[in-house]
Amino acid sequence: MILSGGRIIDPANNLDTVGDLRVEDGVVRTVAAGGTRLEGRPDERVINCAGKVVCPGLIDIHVHLREPGQEYKETIESGARAAAAGGFTAVACMPNTKPVIDNASIVRDLRAKSDAARAARVYVIAALSKGMVNQELAEMADLKDAGAVAVSDDAFQVQDAEFLRRAMEYAHMLRLPVLTHCENTSLTDSGAMNEGYTATVLGIKGLPREAYEMDVARNILLSLMTGAHLHVLHVSTAREVELIRWGKAQGANVTAETGPHYWCLTDEACRGYHANAKMNPPLRTETDLAAMVEGLKDGTLDCIATDHAPHAAYEKQVEFVSAPFGIVGLETSLALGITHLVQPGHLSLAALVKAMSTEPARVLRLPGGTLAEGSPADITVFDPEAQWVVEPEQFVSKGRNTPFAGQTLTGRATLTVVGGEVVYGD
Numbered sequence: 253m254i255l256s257g258g259r260i261i262d263p264a265n266n267l268d269t270v271g272d273l274r275v276e277d278g279v280v281r282t283v284a285a286g287g288t289r290l291e292g293r294p295d296e297r298v299i300n301c302a303g304k305v306v307c308p309g310l311i312d313i314h315v316h317l318r319e320p321g322q323e324y325k326e327t328i329e330s331g332a333r334a335a336a337a338g339g340f341t342a343v344a345c346m347p348n349t350k351p352v353i354d355n356a357s358i359v360r361d362l363r364a365k366s367d368a369a370r371a372a373r374v375y376v377i378a379a380l381s382k383g384m385v386n387q388e389l390a391e392m393a394d395l396k397d398a399g400a401v402a403v404s405d406d407a408f409q410v411q412d413a414e415f416l417r418r419a420m421e422y423a424h425m426l427r428l429p430v431l432t433h434c435e436n437t438s439l440t441d442s443g444a445m446n447e448g449y450t451a452t453v454l455g456i457k458g459l460p461r462e463a464y465e466m467d468v469a470r471n472i473l474l475s476l477m478t479g480a481h482l483h484v485l486h487v488s489t490a491r492e493v494e495l496i497r498w499g500k501a502q503g504a505n506v507t508a509e510t511g512p513h514y515w516c517l518t519d520e521a522c523r524g525y526h527a528n529a530k531m532n533p534p535l536r537t538e539t540d541l542a543a544m545v546e547g548l549k550d551g552t553l554d555c556i557a558t559d560h561a562p563h564a565a566y567e568k569q570v571e572f573v574s575a576p577f578g579i580v581g582l583e584t585s586l587a588l589g590i591t592h593l594v595q596p597g598h599l600s601l602a603a604l605v606k607a608m609s610t611e612p613a614r615v616l617r618l619p620g621g622t623l624a625e626g627s628p629a630d631i632t633v634f635d636p637e638a639q640w641v642v643e644p645e646q647f648v649s650k651g652r653n654t655p656f657a658g659q660t661l662t663g664r665a666t667l668t669v670v671g672g673e674v675v676y677g678d
């Protein structure tokens with residue numbers, strides 16, 4: 253197959269040029285840069301990519317695919333297909349399932365389901381503790397052998413510093429990144445949105461930013477203490493960005509991500525008690541939005557991840573305070589990046605591709621994130637100009653819970669290639 257005449261953006265190799273790209277036997281065979289054309293052979297498909305961007309496949313390292321146990325919300329298959337439709341060639345799914353992903357057999361089962369889905373690759377993040385109750389460490393060596401790429405406490409954050417220290421020491425020995433949801437829950441009990449003016453007006457108990465920031469600080473210190481690779485999930489406040497910047501300057505082995513809703517929306521989106529504006533960490537304020545943009549610009553925030561969290565419609569159609577946290581993100585992330593980061597001039601297209609492909613691959617040491625000749629042909633082609641309206645009923649995901657319904661966005665994946673096979677588009 254030849255992807256012909258597109259703008260090839262490959263931050264890993266400092267490439268941003270119009271040209272042709274040949275895919276053969278599941279790998280990137282040739283990248284012909286600078287307008288060079290490749291002659292198609294009779295047995296080759298030539299796909300016209302003029303006006304489109306051809307880049308290493310996008311990777312989302314923070315999604316909830318709900319399998320096993322809550323297949324009515326999402327499955328490995330539906331999530332992998334939704335990912336492909338959003339331009340992702342790989343995702344990493346979180347372990348807060350029912351049962352929890354805390355043993356090798358579940359990891360192997362999910363990896364097999366990922367292969368069978370023939371869509372985006374699904375990597376598995378295992379639980380840091382057995383049952384995610386943070387009393388006994390999970391068998392991390394077994395989990396790694398079975399294919400787990402990291403361990404996490406997402407949704408059941410570790411409160412006990414000594415326990416997290418031991419988890420980090422163990423994970424560090426195995427070279428597994430530790431992905432943490434930072435929140436001191438003694439300050440957030442029964443809160444439902446950002447603590448502040450809007451929460452007061454709405455009469456909703458707040459989630460104070462300090463509860464999150466103090467755990468970011470604590471976890472960075474534990475990373476410095478143990479040497480473990482700490483990855484801070486879903487950064488939402490300006491001070492968290494500052495703390496991570498400080499940690500990096502101290503030489504801590506720390507990386508971090510933020511999600512589209514944290515640079516697009518403030519807690520004002522909760523007015524009208526919209527349950528699709530309810531997530532944890534919560535939407536913050538304008539100052540925080542600006543800090544997310546700055547953090548992405550200077551690389552303090554390494555990558556973009558959606559925290560894709562599908563729920564059934566009836567679960568969200570309840571009182572704001574009773575609704576579950578979380579929104580879907582796989583099918584809007586690229587467009588929210590182009591519309592709110594690239595179009596206003598905050599990031600170049602190459603910088604966006606870097607934050608959505610090259611960097612997530614580096615953070616979790618995954619294959620992909622590059623178009624180097626000989627690398628797996630995981631490729632995303634997108635139209636950076638295409639305008640479309642977000643219609644949740646059209647989503648491939650089973651989840652429809654998005655705060656962006658009805659919005660007109662710019663930028664859309666047109667072709668997703670995984671291991672040389674077209675899994676979406678065309």
Ligand SMILES: [Zn+2]
Binds near residue numbers: 314316346407
């Ligand atoms: Zn999450």
